[in-house]
Amino acid sequence: MCGITGCVGREQTTDDLLAGLRNLEYRGYDSAGLAVQNGEGVAVFKRSGEVSNLCERVRGTHLTGAAGIGHTRWSTHGPPTDANAHPHTDCQNQIAVVHNGIIENHHELRTELRERGHDIESDTDTEVVPHLVAEFLPEATSTEDAFRSAIARLDGSYAIAMLVEGEDAIYAARDGSPLVLGIDEGAHFLASDVPAFLEFTDRVIYLEDGDVAKLTTDEIEITDVDGNSVERSVQTVDWVPEDAKKGEYDHFMHKEIHEQPTALRQAIRGRVDPDTGEVTLEDFPEGSFESIDTVQFVACGTSYHAGLYAAEVLTERGMRTTVHRASEFVVNPPPADDGTLVVGITQSGETADTLAALDDAIERGIRTLAVTNVVGSTAARTCDDALFIRAGPEIGVAATKTFSSQIATLLCLIRALVRDTMDSADHDAELFRALHALPNKVEHVLETSRAQQVAHRYQTSEAHFFIGRHTAQAVALEAALKLKEISYEHAEGFPAGELKHGPLALVTPETPIFAIATGRNDEKLRSNVEEARARKAPVVAVAAADSPVSTVADDHLTIPSTHPDLAGVLANVQLQLLSYQVASLLDRPIDKPRNLAKSVTVE
Structure with a gap:
């Protein structure tokens, strides 16, 4: 879902946060924001839309600071507006918080806070967190204790990162939503996923549920829900920065x-x-x-x-x-x-x-x-x-x-x-x-695919049906999902034998049938294809050149001969290319399909 990033100890904090948000935009792109501890307070900038909108807003501000947090949002509570974008702050704008997950008791907490005079401005569940911290802070022995008291009031799932005015530190906690820390010389990073800071370090610590962390330039302190120190191992990620470009x-x-x-x-x-x-x-x-x-x-x-x-x-x-x-x-x-x-x-x-x-x-x-x-x-x-x-x-x-x-x-x-x-x-x-x-x-x-030509031919179709037997029925479902995800075109996948038990009513000359043949049960699949052809549906065989399905097809996405249990993998590659080409022809935002995010970390 949403993406969190943070860093402390870097001179170019704002640039690093924006780079991290761009690297995490696959996790959500409804809105984006950042907060930086700039020596005079906590400066917050946020905008609806893609990270580029935030970059435009920040450009020319000369925002500097030793610690900062950022967020790119996939909306759950409230529409993607400037007001609902993270970070969220308390009434005095001294505490800034970013959050992934869902706080299930936020309505109850919101009511309590408003009754005690807090001004809650957004529709999000997240905004209750900085206000809770602000309530606990005056009587707490430390910022960390106030933070811990606040998160103890939360029901649901969360990964939270927080800045407080006057402190070059990031406070973080997780319960049911991922957070990973990055370790560099003289700097520490925090993110919901490693690609956020992969260009800076490959040494990471994965936080576990119940962990509370404090990151400063010099050290990382990790404790449990009761404040007891815990050890988490440092691991080396075997990815390189180019993998995420x-x-x-x-x-x-x-x-x-x-x-x-x-x-x-x-x-x-x-x-x-x-x-x-x-x-x-x-x-x-x-x-x-x-x-x-x-x-x-x-x-x-x-x-x-x-x-x-x-x-x-x-x-x-x-x-x-x-x-x-x-x-x-x-x-x-x-x-x-x-x-x-x-x-x-x-x-x-x-x-x-x-x-x-x-x-x-x-x-x-x-x-x-x-x-x-x-x-x-x-x-x-x-x-x-x-x-x-x-x-x-x-x-x-x-x-x-x-x-x-x-x-x-x-x-x-x-x-x-x-x-x-x-x-x-x-x-x-x-x-x-x-x-x-x-x-x-x-x-x-990949070298010989005709997916681009096939995509040109069928991009304006009313619907796209994918059929197969055995392992190919899973590929049919996956191919339909890919086409729906990135092209927004109507697509369905079926076990081939089920075509005649209802879906055939939807078959017309404007609904191409993509028949996925693995070398097992191909004759039966050919019979299913003939049923569609009798309704004048065009047929594309996704099969080896010598498959019996190919002899009754109008077009062909060829796969090399292989073991029947592996033919579906080759067919799927052809159909991935097909989906990509259709989406490209329709000028869809292929890497950022509407309403979707890469990792679904809320139920």
Whole structure:
């Protein structure tokens, strides 16, 4: 959701805050603001709209100071206006606060504060925080004690950073929303995500729920909710600043589509033997899953589609497997016992719905495993185990390379599950030799794709339907999601056999059907295509050149021949390019689709 940044100890605080906000704009771009301790008070500037609006407002102010905080907002409470933009201050403008998350009891607190004479100006839940601190500050032994007393009144989830007039320090706390600290020589940083300060340092500390931190130029102090000192390890992030820049590409999404060969190589490096097809997961030696007889995947959005894909493969190998939208898992959890493994798939490791589902499983004593991209994330730390997809930072709101890396990583997990739980001579060597070759085949798709020509032909269509069978039905859902996210065009994905059970009523000559063929059940898919053609719908085959589906298609997005369990990854790359090209032709804000943010950290 929203993005927080902060720094203390840097001479060019304002420039660093603006750079951090630009790096975090994928987390929210409804409004942006900053506050700087400039020696004469806390100076606050904020504007609705994108970070560029804030940059224009700040230009020429010569705003200096040793400590500052910033925020880019994805609206939850109140519309995106100047008044609702963060930071928010108390009545005397001596305390400035930025906040991610949702304060569930803000109505009650707002009423109390107004009755005691506080002037609450915005519609946000956040504004109650600086007013609470202002109430506690006169009687507190320190600013930190007042801050701690204020956050003790909050119900809900939060990551908070605060400046107070006269102090070159940042106070911060988290409970249910991510915060990470950065350590540099003579300076310290704070952010909701590492890319905010990656150009300055790669040494980080991930705060945990209940942590309260004070950052000064010289040190970082971390305590728990009771004020007791706690130790948090310093980790080194293996990303480089260039990973979070667009480089030669017009959009992060386009860059990240083209990074998929590298991301896939990183996902399988050291895990897949190209000669034998054997899989080795360092943290999961033989026998790690011998007690497991049921797997429940929980996820949201693109990660949910990766779970659907993996479930098809694992079910085919004989294990009881279910897939659940994380938001529904919490309200209607499926039965589970000692033989159940709940696998939470979350790119950021901070997705609120997925974390809630994992917490539910943990409370019921069920074994949990996080499949995530972020080593120090909440999911990685709270689950019994974690398996990392190694995709590198993904800035574009629409997930691309992480989907491919999730599938590759989940296939390796499936191999370990099958190894430990089934008496089978089939070690899937052919599949994993093909997985090792997959990055090169993705490169071939990227170099030869006709997605731009196909996008030109169908960009004005009334709707776009995507169909497939087995793993391709997950790809169909993902392709439709991508097109909706970044082009705002109507798109739907269906299991191919379901087309005739209702959706066929919507098929016209203006609704192209994208038929995704994997080499498995292609003849059945061809029959489904014929049903659409009989209604004069144009058909685009996303398939190998020799697929029977290609013989009845009007157009073709070709994928190289590969193992059927991997063909969907190649098809998905073609369809990512298609979505990108359609959105580009329609001049959509591809990296910043309306109403969406990269990491959904509120339920």
